[in-house]
Amino acid sequence: MSTVTYTADDGTVTTIDGRAGDSIMETAVRNGVPGIVGECGGSLSCATCHVFVAEQTRELFGEPSELEDEMLDGTAVDRRDESRLSCQLTLQDGCEYHVTTPSDQY
């Protein structure tokens, strides 16, 4: 088990117990966390699961792939240094994750 804390653009905070192997996008969508759409189900096709990743959380992941990097150029809210597509962020056991969701995904 691990926990993911989502902070929405309006400041609403939601914390979800996540399952190792699931992505931060899947954890949000299956539990009804607003602010992440994930229309393509995690196949890197839609760029509607954009998140800003907190610094300590960033250290838990490697660098985005070339494809993800390209998709991040086309997100609805412009990318920042801490931007990732949350379908590419897979949870490990025993970790705490913190992300902020943008105002729009479309």
Next chain:
Amino acid sequence: MNATLIVGACQAGVQIASVLRERGDTAPIYLVGEEPHRPYQRPPLSKGWIKGELQPDDVILRTREWFAERDIELITGDRVVTVHRAEDGTGTATTEGGRRIEFSRLALTTGASARRLPLEGTDYHGVHYLRDADQAISLQPALADENARDVVVIGGGFIGLETAAVARGLGKNVTVLEAAPRLVGRVVAEETSAFYLDAHRRRGIDVVLDARIARILGGDARVAGTHGSVTGVELEDGTVIPADLVLIGVGVIPRTELADQLGLDVDGGIVVDAAARASDGRTVAAGDCALMPNPYPQGVGGNIRLESVNNALEQAKIAAASLLGEPAEYRSVPWFWSDQADLKLQIAGLSTGYDQVVVRGEPATEKFAVLYYRAGRLIAADVVNHPAEFLAIRTALNKGGTIPPEAAADPTIPLKGAVVLPEAATL
């Protein structure tokens, strides 16, 4: 009591339930699905699932807790068989399992079934269709079986090509038989069809266009209710293509039985207006089963049925608003994706009524785009392996913008900067 009955526990059905609760509706919601599974995503079935990479928990739409917390009564493995509505709109549905559900709002998200091929031999063991989870659950081990060396795919549309690509990736000898003169002809321009023909042939798939199939051949073990196994597919010219496994992907038939029972207009889909309302003005329909006014581009007219996640979600939002008596109109720009081997196709917009095509980049590089224009305005694009360009185009279309054909034809000009927006809109 304003109980809502949603028939079809799929992408569209779950979305309607979700939006009703988000908007503060507290009345009972019954979400009934005939499949014995929790609501799940369909797109991965023809991709990761049949590759053997996914488990049931990987494809579900929502957790059990999500339904419970929102007090949405999810009924799976049971089918609504009759539905009646009185003059005042209240109604009763009964299910195969003997349930009786009373409602005053009704949503049909009944989806579609794989179109069956009226062909001799489709009942042989080893002949598969792929639409539902159970069909995928049956196809996956059959594809993984080392004894299944020769795979024939009947139908060169998205399901057929995605499955063919998976089978080829597993090392099978794969033949695709397409009745039309080109692949995916119902959806994309000739340029995109030609690319997929070349790309799949490069990967070792044998593609036969204008294929005329006589029958599916099988072993002689058909006795007393048992079936023999498939051995091949015979074409009308007598050619026999050996097959240990046949996948038939020749489109879908929308599920309209309940709409018929209710006397709603049905025309190859449940006819709805831009607010997702059926012909009685109060039942709503959304997703693969619904035939709606073409939402895009404005002015093309005609009715259209779209089979995509995006359409299911967008139409469901409109349908939920209509159930709540709120004004809503479907206006978003449709989009779609297909993953075949290492080829990512993303389609933005609808190309219906195009009069000009611009190819951007060199298809042989497997990274290019085909842009569709109507009266000089961009209306749609097929983008292969270039997500940034897809997103730039989708964003432009969503904002009512266009990209001049001359700029689109020159890959050295970045698309994002070439977008021309209507006045008062900004990227």
